[in-house]
Amino acid sequence: MDMSQESNQDRAPLYETMLSHRFQRRSSFHVPGHKNGKGVDAAATEYFASIMSLDFTELAPLDDLHHPTGVILEAQSLAADCFSAEETFFLVNGSTVGNLAMIMSVCAKEEILIVQRNAHKSVIHGLMLAGAKAVFLPPRVDAATGLSTGVSLTDVIRALEDHPTAKGVLLTNPNYYGMGIELSDIAEAVHLRGIPLLVDEAHGAHFGFHPDLPKSALASGADAVVQSTHKMLTAMTMGAMLHVQGNRVDRHLIQQRLGMLQSSSPSYPLMASLDLSRRWIYQRGKESITKALQVVQHFRERVKSKLAAAAIMEKEEHNLSYTFLDPFKITLHDRTGTWSGFQLRDQLALAGCDAEMADAKYVLFQFSLASDEADAEHLFLALSDIFMKLSLKKQDFLEEITNNNRMQLFTQISAPILMALPKKSDASKVKAIPLEASIGFRSAEMVIPYPPGIPLLYIGEQITEQTAAYIKWVAKQGAWFQGAKDAGLTHISIFIE
Amino acid sequence: MDMSQESNQDRAPLYETMLSHRFQRRSSFHVPGHKNGKGVDAAATEYFASIMSLDFTELAPLDDLHHPTGVILEAQSLAADCFSAEETFFLVNGSTVGNLAMIMSVCAKEEILIVQRNAHKSVIHGLMLAGAKAVFLPPRVDAATGLSTGVSLTDVIRALEDHPTAKGVLLTNPNYYGMGIELSDIAEAVHLRGIPLLVDEAHGAHFGFHPDLPKSALASGADAVVQSTHKMLTAMTMGAMLHVQGNRVDRHLIQQRLGMLQSSSPSYPLMASLDLSRRWIYQRGKESITKALQVVQHFRERVKSKLAAAAIMEKEEHNLSYTFLDPFKITLHDRTGTWSGFQLRDQLALAGCDAEMADAKYVLFQFSLASDEADAEHLFLALSDIFMKLSLKKQDFLEEITNNNRMQLFTQISAPILMALPKKSDASKVKAIPLEASIGFRSAEMVIPYPPGIPLLYIGEQITEQTAAYIKWVAKQGAWFQGAKDAGLTHISIFIE
Numbered sequence: 001m002d003m004s005q006e007s008n009q010d011r012a013p014l015y016e017t018m019l020s021h022r023f024q025r026r027s028s029f030h031v032p033g034h035k036n037g038k039g040v041d042a043a044a045t046e047y048f049a050s051i052m053s054l055d056f057t058e059l060a061p062l063d064d065l066h067h068p069t070g071v072i073l074e075a076q077s078l079a080a081d082c083f084s085a086e087e088t089f090f091l092v093n094g095s096t097v098g099n100l101a102m103i104m105s106v107c108a109k110e111e112i113l114i115v116q117r118n119a120h121k122s123v124i125h126g127l128m129l130a131g132a133k134a135v136f137l138p139p140r141v142d143a144a145t146g147l148s149t150g151v152s153l154t155d156v157i158r159a160l161e162d163h164p165t166a167k168g169v170l171l172t173n174p175n176y177y178g179m180g181i182e183l184s185d186i187a188e189a190v191h192l193r194g195i196p197l198l199v200d201e202a203h204g205a206h207f208g209f210h211p212d213l214p215k216s217a218l219a220s221g222a223d224a225v226v227q228s229t230h231k232m233l234t235a236m237t238m239g240a241m242l243h244v245q246g247n248r249v250d251r252h253l254i255q256q257r258l259g260m261l262q263s264s265s266p267s268y269p270l271m272a273s274l275d276l277s278r279r280w281i282y283q284r285g286k287e288s289i290t291k292a293l294q295v296v297q298h299f300r301e302r303v304k305s306k307l308a309a310a311a312i313m314e315k316e317e318h319n320l321s322y323t324f325l326d327p328f329k330i331t332l333h334d335r336t337g338t339w340s341g342f343q344l345r346d347q348l349a350l351a352g353c354d355a356e357m358a359d360a361k362y363v364l365f366q367f368s369l370a371s372d373e374a375d376a377e378h379l380f381l382a383l384s385d386i387f388m389k390l391s392l393k394k395q396d397f398l399e400e401i402t403n404n405n406r407m408q409l410f411t412q413i414s415a416p417i418l419m420a421l422p423k424k425s426d427a428s429k430v431k432a433i434p435l436e437a438s439i440g441f442r443s444a445e446m447v448i449p450y451p452p453g454i455p456l457l458y459i460g461e462q463i464t465e466q467t468a469a470y471i472k473w474v475a476k477q478g479a480w481f482q483g484a485k486d487a488g489l490t491h492i493s494i495f496i497e
Numbered sequence: 498m499d500m501s502q503e504s505n506q507d508r509a510p511l512y513e514t515m516l517s518h519r520f521q522r523r524s525s526f527h528v529p530g531h532k533n534g535k536g537v538d539a540a541a542t543e544y545f546a547s548i549m550s551l552d553f554t555e556l557a558p559l560d561d562l563h564h565p566t567g568v569i570l571e572a573q574s575l576a577a578d579c580f581s582a583e584e585t586f587f588l589v590n591g592s593t594v595g596n597l598a599m600i601m602s603v604c605a606k607e608e609i610l611i612v613q614r615n616a617h618k619s620v621i622h623g624l625m626l627a628g629a630k631a632v633f634l635p636p637r638v639d640a641a642t643g644l645s646t647g648v649s650l651t652d653v654i655r656a657l658e659d660h661p662t663a664k665g666v667l668l669t670n671p672n673y674y675g676m677g678i679e680l681s682d683i684a685e686a687v688h689l690r691g692i693p694l695l696v697d698e699a700h701g702a703h704f705g706f707h708p709d710l711p712k713s714a715l716a717s718g719a720d721a722v723v724q725s726t727h728k729m730l731t732a733m734t735m736g737a738m739l740h741v742q743g744n745r746v747d748r749h750l751i752q753q754r755l756g757m758l759q760s761s762s763p764s765y766p767l768m769a770s771l772d773l774s775r776r777w778i779y780q781r782g783k784e785s786i787t788k789a790l791q792v793v794q795h796f797r798e799r800v801k802s803k804l805a806a807a808a809i810m811e812k813e814e815h816n817l818s819y820t821f822l823d824p825f826k827i828t829l830h831d832r833t834g835t836w837s838g839f840q841l842r843d844q845l846a847l848a849g850c851d852a853e854m855a856d857a858k859y860v861l862f863q864f865s866l867a868s869d870e871a872d873a874e875h876l877f878l879a880l881s882d883i884f885m886k887l888s889l890k891k892q893d894f895l896e897e898i899t900n901n902n903r904m905q906l907f908t909q910i911s912a913p914i915l916m917a918l919p920k921k922s923d924a925s926k927v928k929a930i931p932l933e934a935s936i937g938f939r940s941a942e943m944v945i946p947y948p949p950g951i952p953l954l955y956i957g958e959q960i961t962e963q964t965a966a967y968i969k970w971v972a973k974q975g976a977w978f979q980g981a982k983d984a985g986l987t988h989i990s991i992f993i994e
Contacts, residue, residue, distance in 0.1 A: 015541065027872040029827075029862035030853040032727040032734045033703075039731035039867030041773040044512065048733075048770065051548040055734050059851050092735065093590045094760025108921055125757040129626060206530075230529040230762065234536035236545075237529045237552050238589065238764045256919055260622040261758065263591025265727065267735045267767070273545065276538040330526075354556050356527040365526035370536030375524040422753055424605055 009082060009282040014075040015272040017061055018054050031057050031265065056268045065090060065266045066259045075275040082282050084208070084218050085225070085243035087251055089258060090274050092266040095202040096122040098226030098242040100129060101257035102198050103170065105250055106224075107132035110418065112166040114159045117410045118148045119172045120200060121448050124455050127419035135159050135166065136414040140321040142179065145313060145331075145362070149322040150174075150181030157189050159413050168248075170198040173217060176357065177313070177364060178203065178329030179322040180214055187221030196223035196248035203326070205241070206232040206369065209281055210289040214324040223248045229277050232328065232368055236273040281369075288369040296327055296367050299376040303332070309387045311335045313362070329356075330365040332383075338390055351382035360474065422446075422459045432491045435472060438463045441494035447471060449479035463494070506579060506779040511572040512769040514558055515551050528554050528762065553765045562587060562763045563756045572772040579779045581705070581715050582722070582740035584748055586755060587771050589763040592699040593619040595723030595739040597626060598754035599695050600667065602747055603721075604629035607915065609663040611656045614907045615645040616669045617697060618945050621952050624916035632656050632663065633911040637818040639676065642810060642828075642859070646819040647671075647678030654686050656910050665745075667695040670714060673854065674810070674861055675700065675826030676819040677711055684718030693720035693745035700823070702738070703729040703866065706778055707786040711821045720745045726774050729825065729865055733770040778866075785866040793824055793864050796873040800829070806884045808832045810859070826853075827862040829880075835887055837974060848879035857974035919943075919956045929988045932969060935960045938991035944968060946976035960991070 028035050037052030056062050063070035072090065080088040091098050103126030107113045110133055115123060117136040127134050137155050139148035150173055160166065169190045174180030183199065190197040199217035201207065205227035208216035217225045225243045229235035242258075244251055280288075303310050313331035315324065334344060345358035356366040365379065422445075430444045440463065447457040449471070456467060471489055475481070481489045525532045534549030553559050560567035569587065577585040588595050600623030604610045607630055612620060614633040624631050634652050636645035647670055657663065666687045671677030680696065687694040696714035698704070702724035705713035714722045722740045726732035739755075741748055777785075800807050810828035812821065831841060842855035853863040862876065919942075927941040937960065944954040946968070953964060968986055972978070978986045 012538075012540075019544075024849060026849045026851055027875040028851055029864065029868075029872070029876060030851050031725070031729075031863060032732070033729045033863075033865035033867060034727075034731040034733075035865060035867040035869075035872070038869065039777070039865065041509075041731075041777050043509075044769075044773050047516075047547045047551055048766070048773070050544045051766070052733065054544055057734060060846070093594075094762050096760045096762075097590075100758075104918070105921070108918075120761070122757075122761060129757065228528070228762070230531075232528075232530045234531040234538075235529070236531075236549065236764065236766070237554060237762050238760045238767075250921060253919070253921060260619075260626065261597075263593045263735045264617070264619060265591050265593075265725070265734050267733065267764075269545075269548070269733070270735075270764070272541075276541050276545070280536070280538050349557070352521060352523045354523055354525055354527050366528060366530075367526065368530035368532060368536065370530060370532040371526075372532075372535065375526070375532070378524040379526060421601070421605075422750070424602070424747060424750060 009078060009279065011078070012075070012272075012275045012279045013071045013078070014063075014275040017071045018056060018268060018272055021056065021059070021061060022053055030059070051269050054269055054272065057265060062268065065092070065262070065271065066255075066264065072271065075271070075278070079241060079274070079278045080243065082278050083227075083241070083243055084216070086245040088244070089242040089254065090271050091226075091240040091242055091258070091262070092238060092270045093262050094238045095120070095200065095226045095228045095240045096125075097258065097261050098240055099123050099200055100126040100261055101254050102224050102226060102242065102249075103127060103132065104130045104257045105253040106168045106196060106198065112163050112416050114156070114163065114166050114169040116151050116171045117414075118175065119170070119455070120202065121446065121455055123170060123172070123200060124419065124446065124458050128421050131418070131420060133416040133418050134414070135163055135416050136410065138410040138412060142319065142321045144316070144319065147177055147179065148175065149179045151186075153185050153189065155413055156186050160189065160193050162413070163416065164193070166193070166195060168196045168198055170200065172200045174201075174203050174214070174324075174326055176203065177331050177362075178326030179315075180204070180324050180326070182215075182323040183217055183220035183222060191221065191248070194248070196246075197221065198223065198249075199225045201225050202228040202240075203231055205229050206281070206285075206289065206328070209285040210293070212293055212327060213289065214326065218243055218245060224254070229274055233277045234273075234280055234368075234370060235277040236270050239270050239274045239277070241274065285369070292367060292369045292371050293327055295371055295373050295376050296330065298373070299380060300330065302380055303383065307383060307387050309335045309390055310383060328367045330367065331362050332365065333362045334390070336390060339386075344386065347386050348379070348382050351385065353379045353382045359479070417461070419458065420460065429495055430493050431496050432486065432493045435468055435490060435492050438492045438494050439465050439468050442497070444493040444495050447481060447489065447492070449474045449481055460495075463492070506575060506776065508575070509572070509769075509772045509776045510568045510575070511560075511772040514568045515553060515765060515769055518553065518556070518558060519550055527556070548766050551766055551769065554762060559765065562589070562759070562768065563752075563761065569768065572768070572775070576738060576771070576775045577740065579775050580724075580738070580740055581713070583742040584740070586739040586741075586751065587768050588723075588737035588739055588755070588759070589735055589767045590759050591735045592617070592697065592723045592725045592737045594755065594758050595737055596620050596697055597623040597758055598751050599721050599723060599739065599746075600624060600629065601627045601754045602750040603665045603693060603695065609660050609913050611653070611660065611663050611666040613648050613668045614911075615672065616667070616952070617699065618943070618952055620667060620669070620697060621916065621943065621955055625918050628915070628917060630913040630915050631911070632660055632913050633907065635907045635909060639816065639818045641813070641816065644674055644676065645672065646676045648683075650682050650686065652910055653683050657686065657690050659910070660913065661690070663690070663692060665693045665695055667697065669697045671698075671700050671711070671821070671823055673700065674828050674859075675823030676812075677701070677821050677823070679712075679820045680714055680717035680719060688718065688745070691745070693743075694718065695720065695746075696722045698722050699725040699737075700728055702726050703778070703782075703786065703825070706782040707790070709790055709824060710786065711823065715740055715742060721751070726771055730774045731770075731777055731865075731867060732774040733767050736767050736771045736774070738771065782866070789864060789866045789868050790824055792868055792870050792873050793827065795870070796877060797827065799877055800880065804880060804884050806832045806887055807880060825864040827864065828859050829862065830859045831887070833887060836883075839974065841883065844883050845876070845879050848882065850876045850879045856976070857971065914958070916955065917957065926992055927990050928993050929983065929990045932965055932987060932989050935989045935991050936962050936965055939994070941990035941992050944978060944986065944989070946971045946978055957992075960989070
């Protein structure tokens with residue numbers, strides 16, 4: 001590795017080396033079997049041939065993700081420099097694998113990790129793989145919307161005091177809706193105990209690259225941070241990064257965990273797209289973001305001035321349940337209560353506009369630095385059409401939605417709970433019973449309504465009346481339950497004891 | 498899912514749906530952030546723009562890998578039908594994740610799995626993640642080449658008898674060099690115990706699709722089989738499949754494990770490439786293989802008749818250490834002993850021909866059904882040039898290589914060994930010492946010379962004199978040690994006890 005090149009952010013060392021390798025018109029007597037794209041289906045040539053000509057494997061000039069010493073190390077170092085980390089690991093298995101590896105490098109069996117409850121399921125899976133004990137922190141709740149946001153500093157400090165043997169604290173920031181909290185105070189409190197703050201910043205890869213965007217978790221002092229480069233920046237789907245700083249996490253162990261959990265034949269196009277995304281955000285980040293933020297702002301203003309029935313979530317200054325709202329996330333609902341978020345999403349899809357997610361009340365739109373005026377115009381027109389219909393057939397279930405709003409399921413810091421791998425199916429111990437009859441039993445499945453993909457029950461957790469009621473409610477709103485045996489969750493698998 | 502379409506192998510349901518979605522010119526307000534490729538770096542447009550226009554996420558018409566009910570389920574069903582499985586899981590994290598999920602669905606903590614020792618490191622990692630106990634089976638050794646091949650039926654039966662509580666048997670077939678064994682008898686012996694035979698068939702995705710190719714593991718009765726569709730067929734790198742038949746493995750648990758270990762945002766281009774590969778092998782498999790086998794055969798004959806110093810490995814009929822040799826794998830060495838496999842590989846690379854791997858003696862070329870005459874000609878000419886030089890500067894280290902040959906490290910069935918996750922670094926317990934001084938200590942790192950990627954030491958295994966000597970020898974031959982702290986392995990990390 002040529003260290004003098006390390007801070008040359010105008011280079012894309014991995015991608016450039018792949019291109020130069022490609023132009024040598026080499027003959028392949030190695031995997032992959034498609035032989036630089038020759039084996040691509042004729043009908044798919046237009047889409048796959050060019051990328052497959054770069055679909056390489058670990059030949060000497062192309063380095064090795066699991067033991068990088070050349071162009072991949074160089075690309076990762078440039079990324080670390082660009083994102084203000086000390087070291088960056090490229091991920092080809094999504095933020096999922098970043099969360100797994102981060103947790104498994106910090107927690108051994110039966111050790112305690114303090115974890116924000118409204119986490120992505122990969123956090124729960126990481127705890128299970130580690131066999132760790134979780135102390136769950138309740139999220140704060142935004143009174144205006146009923147949405148779960150971040151944790152409170154008070155709760156973090158209390159949990160640290162109650163569990164002095166905890167190995168770290170893991171937070172999810174921002175949440176799916178772009179609502180986030182200031183992390184600096186929490187980082188300081190965690191560091192006072194000599195343990196690391198881990199942050200799942202899957203939705204914040206763009207943070208810190210523009211004065212109008214929130215501060216990144218790394219800038220707030222987090223020790224290890226996972227970012228979905230594909231979500232808010234421009235990498236291909238599954239491309240993500242794990243950033244590290246300081247010495248509270250063991251980088252060698254992180255590399256070891258990633259070596260277990262990621263393919264031994266990682267995709268070069270995916271890795272190159274990380275290299276290119278890093279260069280893009282460095283070279284054009286500020287300019288693109290400025291432009292895209294104008295698009296979003298313009299859209300927001302037009303909705304506000306023209307579509308009286310459409311309400312866009314805004315952060316009120318006096319609202320202390322969260323600190324910032326990512327301007328690229330637009331959360332919208334029907335003020336009249338005629339349409340649920342699910343219904344709005346479905347109508348927009350018919351008009352060619354695909355939203356990020358919907359819940360009972362809201363529909364969430366994700367903009368990014370690649371969003372343009374044409375897209376925003378498309379969405380505005382589609383919304384106008386939908387809300388134009390509204391005045392003609394206004395219905396009256398506003399109250400129902402308002403009353404039910406979002407229940408608060410988790411309000412207390414939990415006791416330490418041992419997270420174990422789901423066991424081999426054992427028909428004599430597991431039984432599917434109607435949800436209403438399940439109260440008091442321990443769940444034999446993880447219950448994750450999608451969206452927003454937050455685990456309501458993990459395997460082994462006792463089903464309370466409140467949980468069952470909540471599940472019934474979100475199911476009625478049209479949520480579906482990823483991985484559940486009964487996708488609509490009228491029945492739930494429990495352990496007979 | 499339209500079941501009447503299920504066996505229409507001329508369709509590629511996932512890819513077709515992606516294309517039709519693409520042509521709707523929809524506006525994206527969801528991840529990924531590149532917005533159908535608009536966010537791609539200008540310099541990379543030619544390679545990335547077309548594929549990124551298909552880089553979707555889990556929108557309703559596009560189904561969900563982790564809970565398939567639509568086009569992904571349909572594509573997987575067609576694959577199951579094509580590969581003669583009962584059920585097929587698409588993998589976007591390589592055969593690696595297939596091996597992990599397969600093992601973790603069969604073995605719980607401290608349960609026994611009977612495992613062929615010369616396995617890919619992902620098998621060792623799967624055992625560690627499961628916390629299982631491994632009973633290692635020694636591979637047979639091909640006397641002619643010194644290469645490790647498959648296990649013997651006798652050893653499998655003895656291990657089953659000695660360990661009646663074993664939960665399954667996992668074999669790797671064929672090995673990296675394409676040498677494989679007949680599995681039917683072994684499958685039968687394993688099934689007599691009521692437990693599953695699991696097969697890592699990473700290098701055999703093409704098996705069974707042509708009369709001149711070996712029988713597939715599924716056809717031999719294996720219960721779960723992992724195949725790297727990208728290695729010997731035409732998928733993009735990281736695209737693989739896990740096939741299942743019968744009821745000795747728990748498919749629900751496999752899906753659960755895959756849901757933990759694979760990205761919650763799996764790559765659609767990768768999944769589409771699996772769909773397209775399946776269609777290709779079904780539609781054109783026999784024809785392409787016939788053609789490519791002629792290319793290989795022609796190459797083989799020319800080397801034999803024109804390059805006296807180049808020896809290509811062939812399976813002798815009386816050789817009982819393995820049953821078949823994949824004709825697409827060409828293993829070649831320098832008869833005069835002038836050049837090691839590493840040296841041959843490096844000279845060929847200078848001539849633009851990239852081999853699959855090299856070891857001290859051999860260089861391995863992987864052909865596939867996408868290999869053509871032009872590639873074969875390129876390789877033949879490059880080899881001719883290299884061997885032409887040979888007569889001018891023949892040297893005399895033939896004997897050294899012959900005498901050292903490949904040592905036999907593993908000859909006995911091991912006792913059950915608990916495979917645990919490498920622990921958090923603990924400087925007071927781990928120390929790097931010179932390899933020669935390490936005998937008798939337990940290794941604190943996994944030692945995997947690459948090539949061929951077979952673990953010589955796992956974490957916690959005692960270092961014997963023989964192992965140390967073997968490591969020293971392969972290191973001297975230029976092997977490098979993936980993931981080792983000292984890449985040349987003159988030092989090794991051990992536990993001080």
